[in-house]
Amino acid sequence: MKTPVGFWSSSPERHSLLEDIQGVAAGSMLAALGVTLLATAQLMVGGTAGLGFLLRYSTGISFGAAFFILNLPFYWLAYRRLGLPFTVKTFAAVALTAILTSILPQLITVSSVEPITAAVFGGLLMGCGMLVLFRHRASLGGFGILALYLQDRFGWRAGFVQLGLDCVVLILSFFVASPAVIACSVLAAVTLNLTLAINHRADRYIVR
Structure with missing residues (x-):
């Protein structure tokens, strides 16, 4: 008999609410x-985090504010393709990350x-967090949502998908940073992205 999934309890196929929090x-x-x-x-990285760094270095806006705003358009894709629970948890992760990056310094x-x-x-650290x-x-929104969707839809490894998208962002960084940076x-x-590609595969980790 399966133990019902609730706030405290979980099952082999599903996290409890407490575990998700x-x-x-x-x-x-x-x-x-x-x-x-x-x-x-x-330094910078790719994805919406990289775009947030680009805005921070070029305009002076805080990373947290830029990161939160840049992720807003991706929630529609998250809701339509990956469901409401994923969208809610992603929104919470993006908001918490934005707040923490503002107060940690x-x-x-x-x-x-x-x-x-x-x-x-x-x-x-970012790879382990993701x-x-x-x-x-x-996810941390943005390209992470897109990478997870493509992995679920076509079986493409999320880490490699995000690595390709990140390269586009890093090319844009030539306008605001030195070659060494x-x-x-x-x-x-x-x-x-290697941390993600090596350690995350949907067929190896089935808990929802």
Whole structure:
């Protein structure tokens, strides 16, 4: 007899509400810490996070505000293709990540970080955060939504799909960053997306 899924209890096929809350919170915290490391070294990544960095460096708008606004158009696709629960959890993850990236610099002082170190550790932290969110049927919005949809629809690996889209964003970074910064940003994007591609496959992790 199966145990009913509720706030506390879960099943082999489905997370409980408490597990989803913890997963969304943990994934957002890891991602926000990764963003903080990258921002300290003035680096970028791809996706809507990368677009948020581009706006931050070119206009002065805060990353959190830019990241939240850029993700708004993608919620329609999330709702139509991936369902209401995914959309709600993704909205919560994006909002929490945006808030945390705005307040973490006031709570954690990182005066400087070597760019390659920031790229590897920042990319890895963001990748792990997104991996946690993916496994709870959520994402950090934007290209992550599109990557998950294409994986579910066509079987394309989400990490490789997002890596291709990220390359487009990094090409745009040539307008606001030096070649050295771009090279380290590419390393961050590769680290992030390889973390996803190697560790996330829908056929290996079936919990919803």
